[in-house]
Amino acid sequence: MSKTLLDKVWEAHTVRTLPNGATQLLIGTHLIHEVTSPQAFGMLRDLGLKVLYPHRTFATVDHIVPTDERVEPFSDDLADAMIKALRQNCAENGITFFDLPTGKQGIVHIVGPEQGITQPGTTIACGDSHTSTHGAFGAIAFGIGTSQVRDVLATQTMALHKPKVRRVEVNGKLAPGVYAKDVILHIIRKLGVNGGLGYAYEFAGSTFDAFTQEERMTVCNMSIEGGARVGYVNPDNTTFEYLKGRPFAPKGADWDAAVARWKATASDADAKYDDVVTYNAADIAPTVTWGINPGQAIFIHEKVPFASEVPEKDRATAEEALSHMHLKSGDPIKGTKVDVAFLGSCTNGRLSDLQEVARHLKGRKVREGVKAIVVPGSQGVASVAESMGLAEIFRNAGFEWRGAGCSMCLGMNPDKLVGDQLCASSSNRNFKGRQGSPTGRTVLMSPLMVAAAAVTGEISDAREVFGVK
Amino acid sequence: MALEKITQVAGRGVYVPGEDLDTDRIIPARFMKCITFDGLGEFAFYDARSFAKADGQVHPLDDARFQGASILLSGSNFGCGSSREHAPQALYRFGIRAIVAESFAEIFFGNSITLGMPCVIASSEDIRAIAALIESDPAALLTLDLTEKKISIADTDFPVTIADHAHEALVSGKWDAIADLLEGLDAVKSRANALPYMAA
Numbered sequence: 028m029s030k031t032l033l034d035k036v037w038e039a040h041t042v043r044t045l046p047n048g049a050t051q052l053l054i055g056t057h058l059i060h061e062v063t064s065p066q067a068f069g070m071l072r073d074l075g076l077k078v079l080y081p082h083r084t085f086a087t088v089d090h091i092v093p094t095d096e097r098v099e100p101f102s103d104d105l106a107d108a109m110i111k112a113l114r115q116n117c118a119e120n121g122i123t124f125f126d127l128p129t130g131k132q133g134i135v136h137i138v139g140p141e142q143g144i145t146q147p148g149t150t151i152a153c154g155d156s157h158t159s160t161h162g163a164f165g166a167i168a169f170g171i172g173t174s175q176v177r178d179v180l181a182t183q184t185m186a187l188h189k190p191k192v193r194r195v196e197v198n199g200k201l202a203p204g205v206y207a208k209d210v211i212l213h214i215i216r217k218l219g220v221n222g223g224l225g226y227a228y229e230f231a232g233s234t235f236d237a238f239t240q241e242e243r244m245t246v247c248n249m250s251i252e253g254g255a256r257v258g259y260v261n262p263d264n265t266t267f268e269y270l271k272g273r274p275f276a277p278k279g280a281d282w283d284a285a286v287a288r289w290k291a292t293a294s295d296a297d298a299k300y301d302d303v304v305t306y307n308a309a310d311i312a313p314t315v316t317w318g319i320n321p322g323q324a325i326f327i328h329e330k331v332p333f334a335s336e337v338p339e340k341d342r343a344t345a346e347e348a349l350s351h352m353h354l355k356s357g358d359p360i361k362g363t364k365v366d367v368a369f370l371g372s373c374t375n376g377r378l379s380d381l382q383e384v385a386r387h388l389k390g391r392k393v394r395e396g397v398k399a400i401v402v403p404g405s406q407g408v409a410s411v412a413e414s415m416g417l418a419e420i421f422r423n424a425g426f427e428w429r430g431a432g433c434s435m436c437l438g439m440n441p442d443k444l445v446g447d448q449l450c451a452s453s454s455n456r457n458f459k460g461r462q463g464s465p466t467g468r469t470v471l472m473s474p475l476m477v478a479a480a481a482v483t484g485e486i487s488d489a490r491e492v493f494g495v496k
Numbered sequence: 497m498a499l500e501k502i503t504q505v506a507g508r509g510v511y512v513p514g515e516d517l518d519t520d521r522i523i524p525a526r527f528m529k530c531i532t533f534d535g536l537g538e539f540a541f542y543d544a545r546s547f548a549k550a551d552g553q554v555h556p557l558d559d560a561r562f563q564g565a566s567i568l569l570s571g572s573n574f575g576c577g578s579s580r581e582h583a584p585q586a587l588y589r590f591g592i593r594a595i596v597a598e599s600f601a602e603i604f605f606g607n608s609i610t611l612g613m614p615c616v617i618a619s620s621e622d623i624r625a626i627a628a629l630i631e632s633d634p635a636a637l638l639t640l641d642l643t644e645k646k647i648s649i650a651d652t653d654f655p656v657t658i659a660d661h662a663h664e665a666l667v668s669g670k671w672d673a674i675a676d677l678l679e680g681l682d683a684v685k686s687r688a689n690a691l692p693y694m695a696a
């Protein structure tokens with residue numbers, strides 16, 4: 028024994044060793060979307076190849092869809108061409124497409140789990156770096172480039188080198204008002220934005236054991252922001268409960284057999300790791316970013332750092348960050364004026380995120396002058412949230428309730444920051460220009476912190492704003 | 497598919513300093529609204545270049561002295577962020593044929609190798625030294641020699657490193673894996689048959 032989940036899944040999916048030493052790894056599930064797939068289908072056509080396993084390929088449209096006016100043709104010709112290309116590629120190749128009219132469309136990393144496509148012990152690839160999200164189910168999930176999308180379409184495999192495994196353990200109970208988002212921002216702050224290079228992160232410990240499936244997804248989602256292409260949590264009853272009854276989950280006798288297999292894929296108690304780090308949940312407070320990468324993060328009660336305080340190799344980036352963000356070293360981050368509040372994305376656009384915010388937001392109002400939008404991660408999330416009355420709570424508070432998509436997470440659709448607006452955002456990247464305006468400023472935080480910023484018009488401690496105890 | 501064996505890249509150099517230069521900066525998302533990679537070259541580092549222009553400065557990629565450069569030098573964690581192949585594609589289509597940096601983000605690195613664009617690692621001192629040489633003589637020829645694992649400029653050699661598998665893939669002309677992968681199709685099918693979730 029002594030194997031990690033990664034060892035076991037890797038072994039079960041190894042086709043052969045390629046002449047250059049790489050593994051030809053079988054990719055059981057291939058998820059595709061409109062931005063990174065059209066060129067791959069083009070390459071396939073050029074090579075005269077076909078999709079090998081259309082029934083293991085699933086598509087959705089998320090990055091470019093408008094979230095307000097969703098009538099086709101879209102006013103943006105390029106966006107319209109992209110959805111049409113995907114539609115045609117799926118139809119020609121017999122690929123299931125969770126298209127806009129299906130009621131199942133949404134962000135690819137929300138749709139996969141929601142449909143029960145994402146399963147333990149499987150391998151998953153998608154032309155999108157946040158594919159690590161699916162690791163929350165004990166899958167090994169990779170973000171890939173377009174040439175690899177072509178490889179997976181044509182051969183259902185790709186050439187890969189096995190990563191090392193670092194066990195990232197968090198133990199204990201999080202304080203009220205501290206969320207999974209704070210945990211992952213804290214981990215990235217500690218290990219660095221490239222600390223995970225060459226590693227898969229196995230997230231473990233009592234904090235993860237107690238997490239819901241959706242909280243685990245929030246953490247795995249941002250593995251890549253710490254440089255780890257793969258992040259996973261060992262599957263357990265929480266995972267199985269979540270999957271049971273979902274459209275693509277095994278049924279009847281197959282279900283029991285699947286659960287038995289899934290249980291066996293978890294890391295052995297005596298598994299060997301290449302590295303182990305441990306954190307205490309009690310040491311983590313609500314965290315926000317102050318800079319232009321997700322590792323530039325501080326607790327809400329901390330001050331914006333001086334460039335001279337950071338390690339020398341990070342100093343130039345810190346200076347660049349301070350100037351881009353118009354923040355002053357030594358000032359508290361709390362109280363920084365906010366123009367936009369964005370609640371959504373594959374990190375925090377799931378039902379439990381909206382529920383947690385709505386519970387506190389009820390009866391409160393968005394501060395005048397703040398543009399606040401909620402973008403549910405999928406049509407599925409949106410319709411349940413609407414039937415539960417959450418949409419109404421958000422609307423009454425002054426949030427715009429939008430249709431499902433990536434939206435302002437990356438501003439490829441009409442939802443963009445304008446000029447140097449500062450956005451309190453539940454998304455995963457605060458890179459320069461990420462939210463659609465080259466000078467736009469992004470501050471990453473948990474969904475409830477976004478709501479607190481919306482209500483007060485400034486970066487705030489949600490625990491104080493909503494009396495969270 | 498016989499591919500060119502990439503053992504050497506020669507050309508002039510251009511230094512774009514900075515750490516953690518992410519894929520959103522290499523190619524801002526708004527330029528990814530396309531269904532082919534054609535024409536992406538002009539958008540490489542688009543925002544950084546227009547900021548420089550607005551500030552009355554010249555971004556290295558727009559600097560007349562470095563026009564036509566094909567070897568890009570930069571800092572650490574180059575290409576972090578998105579898996580978008582649009583990033584290496586934009587650089588390649590801009591005319592870049594090799595990148596020298598202190599370190600590379602993993603997905604970017606893999607995407608670049610698949611295009612036959614070597615990404616090699618050099619120390620920060622050496623990168624600065626090469627940058628200084630380029631600055632003093634922008635016409636100087638840089639030669640990246642993958643066999644010898646060194647980069648040379650003006651009679652000076654600097655050591656570089658590259659992961660063995662990528663090195664092997666480039667010098668043996670197997671940097672695009674598709675041909676190898678296709679050869680294994682029978683084995684792929686039998687592996688898939690052994691996995692219950694792969695059943696139709």
Ligand code: SF4
Nearest residue numbers: 157372373433436437
């Ligand atoms: S929500 Fe953001 S991070 Fe997630 S897939 Fe969409 S653009 Fe990428």
